[in-house]
């Protein structure tokens with residue numbers, strides 16, 4: 574263990590809370606700051622999937638063609654706020670520049686180590702605490718309308734199979750025997766075994782924040798407005814509640830990390846892949862395991878307070894409210910996929926996936942500032958958060974990790 578240091582973690586989403594807990598367990602004086610309280614951002618409303626199988630980024634070969642096809646089809650799960658396109662174009666061009674064989678392989682190789690042991694990482698984070706009850710073990714299915722639709726997804730399944738996640742295929746009437754909630758339109762289930770999900774992401778984040786407090790850390794509600802460096806190193810964090818001195822800091826503010834990175838002179842190309850959820854109250858049926866409705870590209874997860882249907886991608890601004898089109902699309906595919914399902918009401922939610930052009934997060938120190946990045950986890954932040962937290966804590970401790978962290982280098986996008 575190194576000398577105890579005063580460390581401020583900015584952002585109480587899954588990345589910030591996990592990092593704060595691991596730093597506290599290493600003996601540091603840790604303060605976790607959030608402008609709204611724990612689990613207020615993307616970590617609140619996600620699909621709750623510990624998506625160990627989500628090793629295929631969105632920007633794979635052929636994305637340009639599929640993307641245009643999707644945008645032309647109102648029943649597809651990709652949307653664009655066209656008025657935002659000029660602002661987003663530089664990011665989009667870089668994002669598309671990785672959508673080739675080499676780029677995809679590099680991204681997949683970077684995603685595998687931070688995803689595939691997620692359940693064990695969540696268990697290690699929560700063992701012996703009240704947060705453990707939120708982590709459930711489950712299998713995961715991709716629900717396809719036809720076998721041909723599964724075959725058309727062969728690119729992803731090849732990589733998943735190579736990574737030890739070959740699917741078990743269930744076809745025809747056996748689909749409804751395996752998952753009675755599914756209507757006859759679904760004719761093929763590709764099941765991958767031994768994953769997990771979170772039974773209530775918002776509750777989980779609150780419970781984790783409580784774990785931090787019980788283990789001696791501090792949680793404060795404050796909005797970070799600036800970072801003060803002296804001779805190139807962080808000395809204090811400026812907030813709407815005043816200035817807080819520190820030896821080191823961790824920036825884990827999800828999509829909102831971008832303006833704070835700019836204050837450090839880094840121009841991180843971070844944009845929001847907006848996603849929505851419908852959380853169904855009192856559903857008449859529940860799936861036995863979480864699944865992906867592949868036509869609508871949303872996850873369906875049985876939770877302890879209802880059935881969560883979360884996903885779709887809308888490229889656009891974080892200043893705009895929820896998109897009716899995206900929410901209606903999820904609603905449409907719920908009725909289409911689960912024809913006998915009824916429910917009392919559906920909570921609607923919009924969240925921002927913090928996405929980089931190479932679909933990999935930023936993990937590690939920014940130059941030699943003493944500020945460490947833990948953000949940019951796009952679609953997989955809940956899955957990778959606890960491991961990210963551990964890696965950042967190891968780096969601050971000066972412990973060698975058994976993982977090559979080059980793919981996540983916080984400085985890889987250069988300075989302004």
Ligand SMILES: Cc1cc2nc3c(=O)[nH]c(=O)nc-3n(C[C@H](O)[C@H](O)[C@H](O)COP(=O)(O)OP(=O)(O)OC[C@H]3O[C@@H](n4cnc5c(N)ncnc54)[C@H](O)[C@@H]3O)c2cc1C
Nearest residue numbers: 584586588608614615616619620622797827848954955956
């Ligand atoms: C619809 C949808 C479904 C998803 N499903 C899944 C899934 O099933 N599995 C999965 O692994 N991932 C999923 N994701 C992605 C996942 O939710 C995100 O990658 C993850 O939550 C990001 O966590 P974070 O801690 O980096 O950021 P956030 O959870 O966004 O937390 C950032 C925090 O920083 C705080 N903050 C911001 N600015 C400041 C400031 N200036 N001062 C103080 N505090 C500040 C915010 O209030 C917020 O609490 C999904 C995302 C969406 C939108």
